[in-house]
Amino acid sequence: MELSRTDVGHLGYNRRKGGSHLKREVLSDVHSDKLFEQVYDYLLDRIRRGEWKAHDKLPSVRALAAEFGVHRLTVFKAYQWLKQNHKVYVKDKSGYYVQPGSLLPPAAQQDPIVSAYVHESHLSEIHQAEAAYQFSKALIDPNLLPNRYFSEYVKKVFDLYPKVLGTYATTQGDAELREALCRYFAGRYRFDLTPDELLITCGSQEAIDLIARVLVKPRDTVLLERPTYSPAIDVFRRQGAQIVPVEIYPDGYRLDQVEEFMRLYKPRLFYINPTFQNPTGYTVPAEQRKRLVDLAAEHQCLLIEDDPCPDIYFGKEPPPPFFAYDTSGYTIYIRSFSKYVAPGLSIATVACRPGLMNYLIKAKSLSDSGTPLLNQKIFLHYFFSERMQRHLEKLRTALAVRKDIMEEELAGTGWEWRSPEGGFNLWVQLPESTPMEELLVTSRERSITFVPGSICDPLRELKPWIRMSYSFLNERQLREGVRRFVGLYRELSGEK
Ligand SMILES: Cc1ncc(COP(=O)(O)O)c(C=O)c1O
Numbered sequence: 001m002e003l004s005r006t007d008v009g010h011l012g013y014n015r016r017k018g019g020s021h022l023k024r025e026v027l028s029d030v031h032s033d034k035l036f037e038q039v040y041d042y043l044l045d046r047i048r049r050g051e052w053k054a055h056d057k058l059p060s061v062r063a064l065a066a067e068f069g070v071h072r073l074t075v076f077k078a079y080q081w082l083k084q085n086h087k088v089y090v091k092d093k094s095g096y097y098v099q100p101g102s103l104l105p106p107a108a109q110q111d112p113i114v115s116a117y118v119h120e121s122h123l124s125e126i127h128q129a130e131a132a133y134q135f136s137k138a139l140i141d142p143n144l145l146p147n148r149y150f151s152e153y154v155k156k157v158f159d160l161y162p163k164v165l166g167t168y169a170t171t172q173g174d175a176e177l178r179e180a181l182c183r184y185f186a187g188r189y190r191f192d193l194t195p196d197e198l199l200i201t202c203g204s205q206e207a208i209d210l211i212a213r214v215l216v217k218p219r220d221t222v223l224l225e226r227p228t229y230s231p232a233i234d235v236f237r238r239q240g241a242q243i244v245p246v247e248i249y250p251d252g253y254r255l256d257q258v259e260e261f262m263r264l265y266k267p268r269l270f271y272i273n274p275t276f277q278n279p280t281g282y283t284v285p286a287e288q289r290k291r292l293v294d295l296a297a298e299h300q301c302l303l304i305e306d307d308p309c310p311d312i313y314f315g316k317e318p319p320p321p322f323f324a325y326d327t328s329g330y331t332i333y334i335r336s337f338s339k340y341v342a343p344g345l346s347i348a349t350v351a352c353r354p355g356l357m358n359y360l361i362k363a364k365s366l367s368d369s370g371t372p373l374l375n376q377k378i379f380l381h382y383f384f385s386e387r388m389q390r391h392l393e394k395l396r397t398a399l400a401v402r403k404d405i406m407e408e409e410l411a412g413t414g415w416e417w418r419s420p421e422g423g424f425n426l427w428v429q430l431p432e433s434t435p436m437e438e439l440l441v442t443s444r445e446r447s448i449t450f451v452p453g454s455i456c457d458p459l460r461e462l463k464p465w466i467r468m469s470y471s472f473l474n475e476r477q478l479r480e481g482v483r484r485f486v487g488l489y490r491e492l493s494g495e496k
Pocket of ligand 1: 138202278336338339
């Protein structure tokens with residue numbers, strides 16, 4: 001959430017003592033920020049706390065300028081930013097109005113202590129719903145993992161490292177694992193890395209969060225794919241970033257658009273998920289990878305490459321990661337192994353150059369004392385085993401079968417999607433007239449969950465789109481669940 005300045009002490013006033021009196025002298029107290037940014041924060045804070053409700057008219061530019069003792073252009077610019085961030089809208093040139101959805105949840109509005117700490121996590125709210133037909137979880141069906149064999153690796157680890165439970169890992173991660181990963185990346189993609197350039201994290205979610213905390217401060221511009229992995233939107237919003245969406249298509253980005261955005265907005269970073277993208281399943285082609293890496297270096301925009309499932313392909317292997325093309329250090333590579341190797345271990349790694357690595361390690365040390373050593377050692381012995389490699393072959397086949405089943409069951413609906421060449425999801429376009437809210441609520445009542453496209457969209461639009469994961473349910477449940485879902489859709493939309 002854009003809570004950048006709910007720590008209203010920043011503005012030099014205490015809201016519990018009547019914070020609405022923002023004065024010119026208070027604004028100028030703060031030397032680090034521009035005046036219009038402070039006005040922006042002040043207005044946003046009041047909107048989020050519900051001092052104005054959805055569709056309420058906001059004070060005029062003239063009135064606010066007089067109240068704060070600032071130039072009208074300053075207030076105008078603050079309003080323009082709020083408009084760009086979908087917090088306010090303009091009506092018939094009559095003024096600015098509060099955009100619905102800009103307020104904190106009611107409980108948080110009433111409680112000044114809670115409101116200071118509320119973070120949004122749209123996807124986790126959906127995942128918390130128990131359901132018999134889970135199409136919302138892009139996770140592997142646990143039955144597809146070699147569970148029986150895991151105990152062997154656990155035992156092996158205890159034999160090899162009898163004190164494994166008696167010690168912390170280092171914050172950066174187990175040295176033996178980092179060395180093994182360097183060899184693996186060099187062999188597979190020719191990454192030129194040393195163990196010092198790898199950090200082991202608890203999944204890629206932690207990596208995204210650390211990177212955002214280290215690199216993004218309020219009002220930095222961040223480019224995000226549209227649509228994108230929903231929690232990434234929440235993380236960068238929480239940092240107070242100005243988010244600029246970049247459309248992703250089946251054949252990648254429009255690079256001229258990316259270049260223009262880099263030139264125009266001077267973004268701090270571009271978060272990308274270019275291989276079997278979540279939610280679309282699209283893969284950015286190799287030629288674009290090389291060009292985008294060069295563009296990023298030219299415009300000094302970091303590329304944060306999130307790569308959780310390059311091994312889950314149904315045809316040919318995807319192109320090498322962006323990181324393989326990077327010679328200037330502008331790409332940070334996040335590789336998760338938690339999705340399909342052993343989700344219970346939650347292991348991912350971040351590769352980046354040493355300067356930045358030091359900051360990531362410091363940030364991680366403030367939230368934990370390192371990824372659990374036991375998990376790292378089990379992962380090390382399991383991931384590099386022959387059995388794991390055989391398992392991957394079977395997993396690809398099983399997931400391809402499930403994808404086919406979902407597509408077969410959706411075939412008669414008239415809905416549209418592009419068959420993904422890898423990953424866990426179908427990104428499906430329903431008719432424009434779909435009553436999405438009703439579909440969501442009624443599906444939940446009937447024990448079916450899916451991800452509404454709007455939460456994957458930095459602009460919160462893409463209303464008729466949904467993400468349906470085929471990876472979590474077994475074949476029988478999948479068929480049955482999709483049939484029920486399509487039946488429910490027909491019921492709601494009055495189709496026969
Ligand atoms: C693009 C993307 N990034 C990050 C994650 C989080 O992965 P992890 O389980 O490693 O935290 C996911 C999981 O769905 C994902 O799809």
